[in-house]
Amino acid sequence: MVVERFHETADFLRSKGVAKPATGIILGTGLGKLVDQMDVHLTLDYKDIPHFPVSTVEFHHGKLIYGELEGKKVLGMRGRFHYYEGYTLQEVTFPVRVMKLLGIQRLLISNAGGAMNPAFVNGSLMMLDDHINLFPGSPLIGKNHDALGPRFPDMSEPYSRELRDRLARIASSHAINLNRGVYAGVPGPNLETPAEYRYLRRIGADVVGMSTIPEVIVANHMGLPCVAISVITDECDPDNLKPIVLEEVLKMAAIGEDDLIVLFRELVREL
């Protein structure tokens, strides 16, 4: 990790007109439609941003989008970098470092996930109250840069209580069913075996997915409040497990996406 790179990328984005975004938003798999509600000032392909990770393995179609949502300046990532694509955890979290240097005061994250909790149905939402990191490491391994955050960052409140309270209130005032629970983050890209889903449930996870935790660790390292929502795309009952098809995952993401958009939009509006 080279701190100068974060600054160089932030300077580049400022030179393109990115000025003091208040909120950063990461939109997960099949969850990019929130961008349609933005007044977009600037769109950049990740591949055109200096120091953004480039994969030799898989072409990435992600875009960084700067503009206004409900009159508030936001910096959005449409698509993220995943560990399973071959990026290191430092590369996966590079954009979060840059967004913080650009001045965001909070980070909103979405992802697609499978539910071990039998009460969570496909297409519904779960707000993360907590998580279990099952990635093989932490993005903070290596030399610590004290200017960015402490060597041993506290993780006693990984997801901001204030932002969660606000989302819960917004959900109830819009009659949106917002489940709450614990997210387990796994490297992927393979899905889980029945025994693995059983194990994840036993260790206290309600939902499992292949993202989010590295970004949340880095956000906490920098003292950046965050909040995250999973859209449930498959029901993971180990005793009745059906093969998971990507098309089905995307279809369920699209079903949950409308509620997700309302929650994030209203949260941005009141902040």
Ligand code: HPA
């Ligand atoms: N497991 C891991 N990641 C996922 C799943 C799952 O069942 N569904 C969507 N992302």
